[in-house]
Amino acid sequence: MAARHKQARDPRAHWLLLFLTLPVLFGALLFQGWTQNEVDGAPTKQDCTDPVPRAAADAGPVLSVEGGKVRSASMPAGTVALTYDGGPDPKWTPRLLALLKKQDAHATFFLSGAKAAQYPDLVRKIRADGHEIGSNTYTGADLGTASGVRSALELRLTRSAFAGADGFRSPLLRMPSTTTVPTLCGAEWPAARDASDDGYVLVAADRSGQKPADGLVRQFSQTSLAYRETEQLLADPDARRFATVSEGVRDTEPALATAAATTRASGPEQLLGTGLIRFQDLGRGFVDALTLILTIAAGLGLIRLFVLILFARLHVKRLERYRPGSPWLREISDPVTVLVPAYNEEAGIGGTLRSLLASTHRRLQIIVIDDGSSDRTVEIAYEYADRDPRVEVVCQTNAGKAAALNHGLKYARCPYIVMVDSDTVFEADAIERLIQPLAHPAVGAVSGNTKVGNRRRFLGRWQHLEYVFGFNLDRRMFEVLECMTTVPGAIGAFRLDALMGVGGLSEDTLAEDTDLTMALWRAGWRVVYEERAIAWTEVPTSLRQLWRQRYRWCYGTLQAMWKHRRAVFEVGPAGRFGRRGLSYLFLFQVVLPLLAPVIDVFMLYSALFTSSPVKSMAMWIGFLAVQMAVAGYALRLDGERRRTLWSLPFQLFVYRQLMYLVVIQSVVAFVGGSRLKWQRMHRSGTAAAAAQHIGRTADSRDLPVTR
The missing domain is CATH 3.90.550.10 (Spore Coat Polysaccharide Biosynthesis Protein SpsA; Chain A)
Known part of the structure; x- marks a missing residue:
């Protein structure tokens, strides 16, 4: 008898586990929300008030800024650099890769770090097919209006995502919400200069009207429209060569091509990148699981409430066979x-x-x-x-x-x-x-x-x-x-x-x-x-x-x-x-x-x-x-x-x-x-x-x- 009422020490370790787990899960939620621009949403580009500096007014689409000096390059005549922003997209990236492979063409994909961490297999597939990868920031935030901390985080996390996905570092950067060099105006230019100081080579697009025969950097998103326009451009007889950005500038500006070349990430960078991918997977899986759980729980909760009401009404009217007052039940x-x-x-x-x-x-x-x-x-x-x-x-x-x-x-x-x-x-x-x-x-x-x-x-x-x-x-x-x-x-x-x-x-x-x-x-x-x-x-x-x-x-x-x-x-x-x-x-x-x-x-x-x-x-x-x-x-x-x-x-x-x-x-x-x-x-x-x-x-x- 005494053994039945003996009290063992209450378990305490699980409270520590709970209080440690919940912040981690909440942090994963916040990070997942940040990558989806639900938490601290990505700033959008503002209208320019100041044009780009005079030194950049006639710059080519591939450029770097060292102090006040702008160094740039364009594609050689007949060379087209196909560039795709965003993604990788599980639907359109494989289709674009298949189309490019069919024509033996190479392109440059400017990927979102968050998407690269979500689809590392596609990152590896892009590189395995001979294409080049650059950064489009982690969440697609406009760097010109983002804070310095936000801008640095966007670039560093993307670098980590690339290192974790396929062990490489890319110095190529396309700033979100920009197209041609003149769009690097206003607050975008200081952000571009800061990125160059951090070792990035900026890639814009050529102005509309530029012809493949003169050399061209063409910008697309990874959509059905991009697929159709890529088909048309691949069939253009004036486009004699489809190369990556770094390949295209190798003949015109060798030093810039060297600066734009992809290199191998270090072991610690790859380890950190792998951790980033796992953490983002945790957040995404947590959100998906909770969405399912919430849906089921809400459904069960509502069903339970309505079932309780239904059976309560039945209970009021039923079971006379168990109730006093029934003719055949004695008192x-x-x-x-x-x-x-x-x-x-x-x-x-x-x-x-x-x-x-x-x-x-x-x-x-x-x-x-x-x-x-x-x-x-x-x-x-x-x-x-x-x-x-x-x-x-x-x-x-x-x-x-x-x-x-x-x-x-x-x-x-x-x-x-x-x-x-x-x-x-x-x-x-x-x-x-x-x-x-x-x-x-x-x-x-x-x-x-x-x-x-x-x-x-x-x-x-x-x-x-x-x-x-x-x-x-x-x-x-x-x-x-x-x-x-x-x-x-x-x-x-x-x-x-x-x-x-x-x-x-x-x-x-x-x-x-x-x-x-x-x-x-x-x-x-x-x-x-x-x-x-x-x-x-x-x-x-x-x-x-x-x-x-x-x-x-x-x-x-x-x-x-x-x-x-x-x-x-x-x-x-x-x-x-x-x-x-x-x-x-x-x-x-x-x-x-x-x-x-x-x-x-x-x-x-x-x-x-x-x-x-x-x-x-x-x-x-x-x-x-x-x-x-x-x-x-x-x-x-x-x-x-x-x-x-x-x-x-x-x-x-x-x-x-x-x-x-x-x-x-x-x-x-x-x-x-x-x-x-x-x-x-x-x-x-x-x-x-x-x-x-x-x-x-x-x-x-x-x-x-x-x-």
Whole structure:
């Protein structure tokens, strides 16, 4: 027994891994957004205010600038330098290469560094076919209007991409948004001069009207139009030779040709380039994966909301065969044993017992099982036992809630068992309503409706919405689908013979209520939901308490799911529960929460950095609107005021993230084999007072008052 409750050290390394991984992924997202011009979009060329310097006015299309001196060259007569900007393009680059190869022509491809990193195979193919490669910057940013840091980054990253793709360095540069030398005007000229100082040879295009017979540098983009115009130019009889830029100027300006020659990149440059390509692949793959995940998650989320609404409506109208009032179902008036496990519950045990004794179902055996309390829990319970013979008190050394309930079962004298938490306050008719579905011979257990009593503060409101919008809507669906996953420990009714048939409550998991419910399904019993049996509970009032409670719940649920995993392959009620209930829990309470932090990072990225933040925000608001509509319907079904809905949007920014982290911690602890002990929540006894304030509890003025 002691081994079951021994707590191992909580896993901590995964938090470090998470906090290290998320920034890397966010950085990859930002870099991918930058390469697509969604983050810090590439500047566009501004209209020139100053022409190019006089020294460059008559310069040839291939030039370098050294201080104020311009050195340039043109193609020899009859030589055409075909140049293609952008790409490589997976559709048109191979077609252009095939066309050029057919004519035994060579060309110069001015590639985007980002595209070169994305399609390194095409880079290698271009060079293998004898063509030349130059830089068109990394993202196609206009260097004239870009900052100095941005310009340097555009050129250096492109150089790294070339080194990583095929291990070469190219000094050729075509500045984006420019054509002929006169377009290197205004702010472009200082940028051109800086690039020349960095060792680049600038390549422009000849003016329109220049003929192949005179020598020509022709500029194309990698498009269908470029393909057609290339075909026409290759057929021009005046074009006697199709050469790369460096080959073309070799005869007219040998020194410039030498400066323009491609060289081998160093080992460190190639290693850095390979890392750049891998990092860009990571960002691109991450974006693609997240887009798919978001699409699936959004689709599943919307489907889940609509399915919940559908089954909630069916639940309102259905299952008369399980309902009291059906002509063939007798009304249960038999004695009922109520088990109340308690450990240091002096703040709430009195309110629980008062509400039970005020029940309209008078034939009760109320057993308080003290689990080794060190406060006044036992004294208060004995006060009620002295006043009312229906109350009995038994004690045991501290062994956990499941052991306490099993101990109480030994003293049960009634065919029906109701299990309650010792911080729960019952409506006067709750027990009477709760036990009626047990009149159906196939029903082994009934889940009641647990409501949040202390809901005045934000944390309480959020949990109130979760109970109504999440837990209760799920239970309505589970009943219709016959796969109820949990009869809550706060309020649940059972057949005594069903309990005994499964060996009572198992102490193998921390979610003894979920474990028991699953065991009942596998034993052939059905479990239903009676939403009119209402009990009020006290929920955690601090994030620390909430974390501890939900950590235990989630960890215990994972234990129970693993323990009963074979139900998926069974037949009858067990198989229906396994294939429907376990699959639902795995998908919506394990898988999606594990992906949620990464999805949130992507949503933040989309809202802050992409070119369409309005679209991202509109999608988020639309999904929120659907959630609020479904939550409003759930509140109406539960007879609750809908004014609480105003706190739902805030829940998505704090509460939801906390629940996701709980799932991550629980999964890591479970997979790592860590043991978690029962963690008791500090009680303040506010459930009874809150329930009375809302006006839903029974009058108990004639019953003992705790001190």
